[in-house]
Amino acid sequence: MQQSYDVLFASSNKYKYQEASTILAEFGIKLGFFNCKLLEIQSDSIKKIALHKVTDAFNQCKKPVIVEDDGLFIDSLGGFPGPFSSYVFKTIGNNGILQLVNKKRTANFQSVIAYCDKKQLALFDIKVKGKISEKIHGKGWGYDPIFIPQGQKKTYALLKNKNKISHRYLALRKFSNWFVRRQ
């Protein structure tokens, strides 16, 4: 049977895969879905978490594979919620974040794509600077309704072109540039 993809996306989240798949198709990369449960370690660094996850994924699938990890880092809160963004969202949510952020509202969204095959391990990271809005604006996944990227007036949730400027899009594009050239 012919292999119908260029690289696998390891995750238990099909929506994350679909989003990544649409983005990578733009760059001519066919993404397969490797539906799996990966070991997530506790670390202050999303790079370390992603490296650990992609190594675990490669050990399971034995094929070229990527994983994605991201987090919202709020400057006045020492980088909180950072690598624990998903857990923090599930518990205190956007209302909790708004209660914690006072005058200094700068923050950044980080995304890391980690790649692994039998020969190499590579990381592609992007940081999108911005700020936390005063209120929830718009509906959207996770922190999208409270994050305003630099140079914009609206939150991710209200920006029509979000998927062309987001940290996740930019990290996938960075990976694509490298991946396409190396082949």
Added chain:
Amino acid sequence: MQQSYDVLFASSNKYKYQEASTILAEFGIKLGFFNCKLLEIQSDSIKKIALHKVTDAFNQCKKPVIVEDDGLFIDSLGGFPGPFSSYVFKTIGNNGILQLVNKKRTANFQSVIAYCDKKQLALFDIKVKGKISEKIHGKGWGYDPIFIPQGQKKTYALLKNKNKISHRYLALRKFSNWFVRRQ
């Protein structure tokens, strides 16, 4: 060389070891220190984290070993900060927690001791109910200045007998009762 301890305590934190050692000595158990870095996974459950850590510890030391894990779980915040108590303390601290907690202030402190030797794996967990104080009262490690255990009027930080009623003490005592009888 004669073995000078009954069980090892795996941690990279010498102070945690010393506290546990003093408590276990009360029950006639000699605790050795296994200074190591253990893999901590991300999970909503401190039991799962402790089981993973103790298995990792046993694979490294190959001797009877325990690890301790704990967390503060605030009811109105969906259990936050829970398994991420240590990271949350380092970032938003007690002031952050006080900003998040409003009317409903009930919370609990949980501690888990996980034990592993070549034949078995066992867990000993304790939940101490209480509430979050309105302000910071006293000086002390972590969340001690904002947690008032049920039946008390002061925070852990101000209670002179804290080490005789704390979640960590009670979990170690629960482990001791089992450990002493099984020998």
